[in-house]
Amino acid sequence: MRRVTIFGATGSIGQNTIDLIARAPNDYKVVAVTGGQNIAQLAKDAIALGAEIAVTADENRLSELRDALAGHDIAVAAGPTALCEAAARPADWIMSSIVGSAGLEPGLIALEQGTQLALANKESMVCAGALMKDTAARHGADILPVDSEHSAVFQALLGENIAEVERIVITASGGAFRDWPMEALARATPEEAATHPNWDMGQRITIDSASLFNKALELIETHEFFDVTPDQIEAIIHPESLIHALVGFRDGALMAHVGPPDMRHAIGFALHYPERRHLPVDRLDLAQIATLSFRPPDEARHPALRLAREVMQAGGLAGCAFNAAKETALDGFIARRIGFLDMAAIVEEVLDRLSSKAGQIDAAMTLDNVLALDHLARQEAVHAMDRKQQQG
Numbered sequence: 001m002r003r004v005t006i007f008g009a010t011g012s013i014g015q016n017t018i019d020l021i022a023r024a025p026n027d028y029k030v031v032a033v034t035g036g037q038n039i040a041q042l043a044k045d046a047i048a049l050g051a052e053i054a055v056t057a058d059e060n061r062l063s064e065l066r067d068a069l070a071g072h073d074i075a076v077a078a079g080p081t082a083l084c085e086a087a088a089r090p091a092d093w094i095m096s097s098i099v100g101s102a103g104l105e106p107g108l109i110a111l112e113q114g115t116q117l118a119l120a121n122k123e124s125m126v127c128a129g130a131l132m133k134d135t136a137a138r139h140g141a142d143i144l145p146v147d148s149e150h151s152a153v154f155q156a157l158l159g160e161n162i163a164e165v166e167r168i169v170i171t172a173s174g175g176a177f178r179d180w181p182m183e184a185l186a187r188a189t190p191e192e193a194a195t196h197p198n199w200d201m202g203q204r205i206t207i208d209s210a211s212l213f214n215k216a217l218e219l220i221e222t223h224e225f226f227d228v229t230p231d232q233i234e235a236i237i238h239p240e241s242l243i244h245a246l247v248g249f250r251d252g253a254l255m256a257h258v259g260p261p262d263m264r265h266a267i268g269f270a271l272h273y274p275e276r277r278h279l280p281v282d283r284l285d286l287a288q289i290a291t292l293s294f295r296p297p298d299e300a301r302h303p304a305l306r307l308a309r310e311v312m313q314a315g316g317l318a319g320c321a322f323n324a325a326k327e328t329a330l331d332g333f334i335a336r337r338i339g340f341l342d343m344a345a346i347v348e349e350v351l352d353r354l355s356s357k358a359g360q361i362d363a364a365m366t367l368d369n370v371l372a373l374d375h376l377a378r379q380e381a382v383h384a385m386d387r388k389q390q391q392g
């Protein structure tokens with residue numbers, strides 16, 4: 001029996017992970033499940049999976065969780081410290097699917113246990129890639145990518161030599177607004193941005209798909225995960241979302257990973273790695289698909305991609321500042337404080353401000369420095385949004 005823990009169990013990735021685990025109950029012993037505000041879902045899953053402990057990130061919801069689990073032999077806890085304690089419970093496989101940089105510390109603690117960490121939480125790679133990799137190396141832990149593009153690259157690289165890789169091509173659906181005229185983007189609402197043409201995902205990543213901030217994070221994630229240089233990484237708009245990524249080798253061969261837009265493939269691959277087991281995902285009918293289309297992304301329309309390149313070139317803690325500013329600007333857009341196009345402007349302003357200050361993005365990559373810069377970048381983003389609102 002493999003001991004498994006699921007961080008962010010109540011979210012989109014978490015629920016897909018539970019779907020796979022629940023199909024083979026005799027194969028797994030569930031250690032911890034964690035969630036946020038959706039206490040009913042967390043309690044339901046903890047009971048169904050027979051988890052040892054259920055943890056909500058929200059300290060104020062502890063008694064509600066306790067009530068929901070009354071009569072069951074399941075421990076309860078709440079708050080960020082409790083999340084870190086849950087990460088320290090021995091487990092063979094841990095799904096990291098909290099959204100945002102809140103996933104970083106539990107992920108690092110999980111790696112310190114020498115576990116296999118299935119990483120959906122791309123933000124932890126973006127804001128502290130070197131720290132994640134060093135921690136994994138020191139403790140003999142594995143980080144397995146769950147982001148569909150990175151799982152695709154990982155699979156295309158099996159048995160290959162990374163030194164023979166010329167380029168990595170990451171596909172992007174283009175998100176909700178891919179066919180909207182530029183003029184309309186300024187007035188786009190959070191509801192419109194939160195509708196994805198192909199994938200069913202959490203609200204935040206869906207809006208990030210429309211702004212291409214998700215792709216921007218993924219370019220940085222590719223740079224961190226596979227140790228390729230920024231100029232080896234390309235993004236291409238592929239509206240069908242069937243090819244998830246391609247790896248080009250120095251002999252000109254291009255290996256594509258093709259599959260339906262169903263995260264259970266990437267999650268299941270990471271769950272069973274290095275084996276491949278049967279997965280309940282649709283099989284593609286190529287004759288029915290008939291055509292696949294591609295077009296280059298328009299960087300004028302999507303400044304997030306340009307910013308990602310600047311972040312990769314800057315290195316250091318630039319990814320941390322970028323992600324924290326993006327998360328805060330996204331909060332501002334969801335709360336209707338700023339417009340859709342303002343998000344990139346806010347992130348750029350924060351990066352400019354922090355780059356001009358010594359000891360910020362050029363500070364050493366320690367957890368303390370990452371957390372301090374994450375905090376500072378969020379404050380700077382709030383101030384930038386305040387200035388924008390004052391300007392009207």
Ligand code: NAD
Pocket residue numbers: 007008009010011012013014034035036037038057083096097098099100102103120121122123146147148199200201202203204205263
């Ligand atoms: P989601 O919003 O559906 O779920 C997020 C989960 O994190 C929930 O369980 C929520 O309770 C928890 N959470 C939120 N804020 C938290 C906090 N501050 N502390 C602790 N827990 C918190 O998100 P999702 O779509 O499942 O995405 C999760 C992660 O996976 C993200 O990093 C996302 O970029 C990545 N990802 C998602 C998909 C997808 O298909 N949904 C695909 C690729 C990568």
Ligand code: MG
Pocket residue numbers: 147148149218
């Ligand atoms: Mg992805």
